[in-house]
Every structure is written in C-alpha cells, then in structure tokens.
Amino acid sequence: MKANFTFYTLRLLNFSKIVFFLFLTIGGANAQKWSGVNGNEWLAGKYSQPWVKIGVTAKGIHKINVNDLPDAFKNANKDKIQMWYRGQQIAIIKADASEILFYGVPNDGASDALLYRFSTTRKNPYYSIYSDQSTYFLTVSSGDNGLRAAAPAVAANPGAVALTAQVQTDLKLYQNEHTHSTIPFYRPSALNSYFEEGKQTTGSSIMDEFVGTAIQTSNPKPVAYTNSYVPVPFSFQLKSPVGALAKKITIHIKSRTGTTIAGIYVGKTPGTLRSVGTLNVNELNDYDYTFNLEPTDFDASGNGTLGFKSTKIGSDGSGFSISYFTVEYEQAINMQGLTSYELTFPAVVAGSQSTLSIANAPAGTKVYNISNPSAPQIVSGTPSALVINRDDKALKLLAASTVTTVPTSKISTVKFTSLSPAANDYLIICSNSLNTSATDYAKYRSTTTPGRKFKPLVINIDDVYNQFNYGEPSPVAIRRFVDFMVSDGQLDKYLLLIGRSITYFERSIREIPDEVPTVGYPGSDLLLVDGLGGVQDDVPAIPVGRISATVNQQVYDYLEKVVTYESQLDVAWRKNVVHMNGGKTNNEITQFSNYLNGISNVVSSAPFSGAVLPRLKTVASNNVIEMTLAPELNGEVPGVEGVGMITYFGHGGVDKTDYNAGYVSNPSKGYKDTNKFPILFYNGCGVNNLFSGRNGEFGSLPTILVRPMSLDWLLAPNKGAVIVFGNTWDAYASTSNQYLDKLYEQIFSTADGTRPAIGNILKNVALQTKLEKNYSYNPAQNGRTMSYYDADRANVHQVILQGDPSLRVLITEGALPVNLISFNAHAEQDQVKVTWKTASESNNSHFLVERSYNGKNFESIGMVEGKGTTEVQSDYVFQDLKPLSGTSYYRLKQVDGDVTINGKLVKGKVTQSRLVSVSREVSKFLVISPNPVSDVAEIALDAPVAIKSWNLIDVKGRAIKSNQTGLKIDVSNLASGEYIVEILTENGDLYHKKVVKK
Missing domain, CATH: 2.60.40.1220 (Immunoglobulin-like)
Incomplete structure (x- = not known):
C-alpha cells in the first residue's frame, strides 16, 4: 500500500482514473431454485447413523485400517458399511475386519462451476479454486447392505480383439498466478466479484515489459512478482509412443489485459524451436490452440519443449499466460515402471470383448475397471492376460501394485443434524474455533435481545461443508445452506457470518482452513445469498453481515457493544450525523461536499430531525491529511454528546482515507466513545476490504498485516463503531453518490417504528438499484470485454456489512421488549394521568416514566414495577402530581433484568417508547x-x-x-x-x- 492512494482502486494514487458514468443493461429475470439441489438430499433417513469423514488428495486405491475407525465401525457387520461421495453411494472394493479398500480421486473443483454466472464459463476444468482434497463419507447403514465392487469372471471369445495401444493424455498445469490478481499489471482495471468467464488460476503473465522479447521455454517469474516462485519448464515427454495417429498438443492460453500476438513454438531443446503459429489474444478471453507434433519436435527419449513469446500491441502490460497444456498420443500398454498407472482405450461396439497385456507390471499388480468411478470392478486374471466385456463407452483401467493408506489425520468423526427451515430465523455460520462465542451470541438474540426474540441456529463452517457440499470447502456450501433454510418460503431471516475469509490470491490458503468464505476477489458476502428463494439475482434473499473475528474475545467485545447499543438510556446523541469528505483538489473537495450536502436535508427533516455536523477537508493535497473525530464522538464539542452515524466520501485504501480519521485503536487519535457507538459508512475505494489476509492488531508489524481500518473500528472493545459498511474495492464517485441517496432515504425518511434493520436497509437498496439499472447476465456481457463492467452492480455486490444485520440502528425512541398495546397521557385538573397496556412482557424489571418540557430534555419522574415475563395482558397507571404548564412530553423507559454474558454481569437493557404530549394552561409556564x-x-x-x-x-x-x-x-x-x-x-x-x- 502506497502512502498516496486514490478513490479509484486500492492504489490511492491516480485520481485521473475516477469515472463518472451510468451504464444501463437489459434484462433481469427472477432466479429459479439455485443449483437444483441443496446438497443434503442424500442424508434423508441417515442422520442418526455413525459417520466418518475420509480425506483423499491423490487418485488411486486407498486403504482404511479398521483399527483407525471408531468402535461403531470396528464392531459393525462389515456388510453394512457404506461409502458415499458427492451424494452418491460408491462401491467399496473390500471391507473386512482389518481393512477397507476403495477407489478415490482428488477434488477436481466441479462444484466451482456453480459460482460462475454461467457454469459453462468455467474454462479450466483441472483444478479446484479452494481445495485439493475430496471427501468420502463412511457409515454403518441401519438398512441396506453397502455396495461392493463386482469381480466378473470373463473368458475370451473367439471374436475378442486384442488391444495393442492405449490413448495417453499427459496434463501439465501452471497455477502460480490468478487472472484477476491483486497485482496491478496482472489484472483488469475494474473487477467484478462474481465468477465471470475464464476467472481462474493460471501461469505467469508473459509480457514483453517483464520478460523481454526472448521466447520463454519456462513459466517465468516476472520482476513485479515478489513471491518465491521458481520457473517451471514448458517441457513434455512422450513415453513409449506407438502407432501412426497424430501426436497432438492442446494449449490453454489465457489473455490477461490489452491485446497482443502470442507466438507459439516447439522443439527438442530451447535452441531448436520452430514456430507452429501465432494467435491474436485480447481482453481476458480464453483460447485453446491445438497442433500436431512432428518427429523432429522431440528427441529419442520423447523429450521436447514448448516456447511462447508476446508481441505487445496496444496498452502497456498486454500479455497472456499458459493455464495448462495436454499432450495426447498412442502409447504402448506399459506401466512405465510405476506402481500405479491409468490406461484409456477408445469406445468399441457394445457386446464385444477386448484382450490386453500390460507390460512391466510389478509383482502383485491388480487391475480395476474404473470407467465408472462410482462402481469400480475388479478385473479377473493377471495383468499379462486380461479379458474384458465391453459396452459402447471408452474403457479406463487402473493397474496398481500398491495402495495408499489413509493417515489418521485424514479420518474424523462427523455428526449430521437434520435441520428444519421453519425452526430458525437467525442463522449463524461460524469458523470452527469461534463456536463458543457464536453460541453465546445466539443465546443473546434468543433470550435477552430487546423486541423480537429470534430462533437462532449456530452451525460450524465444516458442518456446512459436510452437509451441503459433500465435505468440500467452498462458498457453494453456504449458498446451498441458505437456499435450504429459506425453502419454507420465509425470507424474514438473517445470516451472520462469524470468521474471516482470505481471497487475496497471493495470501490465500488451500482448503481455506477455519475460514467462513466469501465469494470472489473483491470479496462479496452478498453473492453468498443473492438470487435465492425466488428473489432476483444481485439482491440478497436474506440480509447478511459479518464479524471478521479470529478469536472468541473479539466476538464477545462486539457483542458487548451490541448489548450496550440496544440498551441505551440516553439516545439523543444518535441524532448527530457527521458528514466527512476528502478530495485531492479543490474541485474534488467541493464536489464531494456537495454530494453530502445534497442529502443533509433528509437527516435534518422530520421524522428523523437530526443535526448534520460537516467535517470538510480544507487542504487540497495528494497526501493523506490526518484528522480525528474524537471531539465529536467523545462528547467534547459543546452541544454534541456523541455521534449516531459517520458518512465518509472521498479517496480510500484498506488502512487510510485521504482525509484520515484513522484507526480507533490508535492512541494518538484520542477515541474514547465509550457506550456511544456510531454506525460508519465509508464511500471510498477498498476501505472495507476484509479479505486480504490482514488480521494483526493496530501497531503490530509488518504493517501490511495490520487489520483493515474499518475492521478495527468494529472490533475495538468499548469504542469505535457498532456497524461498519462500505465498498471492498472500486468506489466510483457518481455510483457511490446514487447509492448514498437511496441509502439515506431508507435510513432517515422513516420513523423508528418502521425503519428496517440495517441488513434489510442494504437489501432494499440492492433491490432499488437492480430495478433502476436493470442489469442482467448474458453470454455477450459475460465475455468480459471492459465495456461490460457495470459499476452499479459491482458496488452493490462489494458493499460489505460488518456487524449484525438484524441491528436496528439510529433508534431514538427505542422499541420496548414488551408488546405495548397502548401508551397515553391525559390532563386531569392539576394532574396528568399516564397509562399504558402490555399484551406480553419478557424479562421486564420495571418502567421509568420520563417527562420533558421541550421534547428533547427528559427527567425521570417515577418508577413502576414490571411483571417480569408474562403472556398475560397488564395495565399500568402513573399520576404526575406536579405537571408542567404548557405542552409537555412523556415517554416510557423499559428496563430489563440483569444478564450474564461470558461470565460478566451486564446491566439490564433499557429501551424507550414513543413520545406522547399533553397541553395544559400556558400562562403559568x-x-x-x-x-x-x-x-x-x-x-x-x-x-x-x-x-x-x-x-x-x-x-x-x-x-x-x-x-x-x-x-x-x-x-x-x-x-x-x-x-x-x-x-x-x-x-x-x-x-x-x-x-x-x-
């Protein structure tokens, strides 16, 4: 991160790139049920069975030692043991008292296709975005026996055809970069969060600017790339080639940015290359280039190399990369000296027979028919004399002399729980290490939260993977889980994510351990829930928020802020709204200030009737100008006892803004806003980027690992903000201004009683934007030429809500945690009679009756005991024996009983009713x-x-x-x-x- 940074990207450097535009697209149909399945259908009737999860990272025959399994499996009738993979029961090769053998494969990332806006636009089928490990589930059935591999005995017929060659396909992958990298030269200037066409890992970008004009025969390490990557050759080897069929190479080329001509070469050595052609590549498109090898392209041992060269045309940085290449040729039926080898044969007429002999098979080699990997068969006979009955499909055999023992570290007990969508309306998905604090958070929302009492469900992210994505880590699991939980047709639910997610490619970790993943980079939690339950694409089915915590204490710190916020005694300070703007030039400062001034009226007008406190940047500069909001937040400004909301509009970066209020944990800034926590909205590039793998405390080193400034405001204990939201990436000024207009109408133009929770407010803004802009997805636009980037859609996707989506913000009259039927006050001679009636009460300690002569400044004039918890209607009366002259105002404050959270006594929450007024004789006032x-x-x-x-x-x-x-x-x-x-x-x-x- 550079010291000077811009509003346009995380590199707050060049404001000339700021864009003011409006782009309309066509379409926008309601989404159908998302993926066709929720991923848990296979568990019906099996939840109570014992389950074990098996991790597999390599293709081949795997062995589970029965002694490594729980007693339920050791003592079970082995015929009842079943194995399941991706929701389908597979045939076990062997299951006895000592071992279980099965054919397993690593994760090919097939479910990744569900994250692309068109599944067909996943262009690299050879890797998983998130995981290399497949999951197999072992269980003891309470009903049917498990499937077992068949071992058909076959005798050769006179018409059997001898096979003399197999079709070998060698694959070489290059995965050290990402097509939408965090490094400027390696990515488009504007990024969508959703998985658009060809978004993938790939090899190094081959650009003249970095690698010069020489032909590259190794996947290079560009000078701008700072990791430890070691160049890998573009080499290949033909082993035991036979036959007259052409030997074919197919190269998957990924254009990176701009336009260039890719030169393609092949030869025995880097010094004997010949050109096999050129390819015009441009704008992030994918290309497959196929050519036939000539005998002079490889040496006597079958060794050869490919070469690539970029001729730059157009913008700097134009180039391409190699994602993978395959070499396909006829090969002798030979195990090549290996202990495990796959053999593939073309399809023949159904009902025929094939015979074959496998050369160089080690002693003890067994052969399996894995044409259908879910139903492998044991091939009878010896490797040197095999007979196989054929269908009309290609034949794939596995010859193996060894098996891979599954280590105990890859075996774990799993418990599946049958879920009922109608039973829960507050969903918490937490990283596995944060279950304790997540459970306590759920307890608060179900028992002591003011107003609505929720029915929470806490589920660990691993359990979401297991039950809704067949054990494979991916945000697909969260989407399927939410899709299932709203299948009862009820969308009045909330999703709270507790845990971090790292999608910054250079820092991401395979298997995403103990993360709660978001979608894409820039990250988008909205894309975890959009288009589900019958709502439109780009609109969340249910509100979603995130606490990007890494330890339980951070969750407890945030919970205490929520408890305080929802139990405030004095809430008049929430009517103060700070409008803070940056800008690098006088014109920008004026422009951003005008944006904020244009929406000030909705704050100051009824029903909110608040006060706008402008904090205008006064110095036009490309440098960061430091400032602090401590006087306003701490109540040190006369007449300002705190701030309800801070809205920033200007340039931004993950750890600063150009007019910089800084980290709330920074002692030099002086923040001490104890018990008066604002909501904080950043309009600036990347300030709300939670997904770059930065989790250190303020002041820790190295600086690039210190957590984002926005996250610091959320997690700092007993100060900072109770809600933070803003964009994770590019924030275009005109787009942000239009979003802000809609947001302010949602927040300030409704009274306390009708204002939605913050998550619903953002959901409504997403829907309004969708209906207004009418963007959609179609194959032409998803082809990803830059003209199809839609800033409004990207902004909606990339606005992340940090905090509890069910929180009702900026409440100045407070919803009582009692079902209040009526509240009135009447003048009676020299007294005022205050009456109220409740239909039910929950943990109600007592009521405070307060009075004001001006509707702003209140004094307590009496206390009435509550009824605790009751479903019986209750009537209350209070007499004001010394009422004021003129018009006076009354309100109730309802006080809960004290509660204990995380071992700490927390005073009972206090919430307040609406105001009622009484007019008496004015003359004596x-x-x-x-x-x-x-x-x-x-x-x-x-x-x-x-x-x-x-x-x-x-x-x-x-x-x-x-x-x-x-x-x-x-x-x-x-x-x-x-x-x-x-x-x-x-x-x-x-x-x-x-x-x-x-």
Missing part, C-alpha cells in the same frame, strides 16, 4: 411579574431548566437589552409601550413573552 410594570419586573419559568440569558426587544425588533443574566428586568428608564422578553435556556430553548411598560 413563562411569567413576567408584575405585568404591566413601571420599574422592575421578575422572570419566572416553570420548567426544569435554568435561564441562560435574556433579551429585551422593542416593537420594531431592535434589541434594547442583550445577553442579560439574572431574573430581574429594569424598565424604569424606558418609554411607555409594549416590549418582548426573549429567554434562552441552558438547553438552547427560546421563549417569548410580551411585557407592557406603564
């Missing part, structure tokens, strides 16, 4: 006596507030006396006539009273 007056009059104010100063004004509006103090008015030297006494209270109230001078 402000009294000037005597009136009329000849010399001195005295001021009396019937209100619980002191008089700060007063003015005396004549009938022409001229101030005769200004900023006077005390309660006596001397008019002895004034001419007879009428005057106005104007009184200013310590609370800022202004009152007027006419006085007559005799």
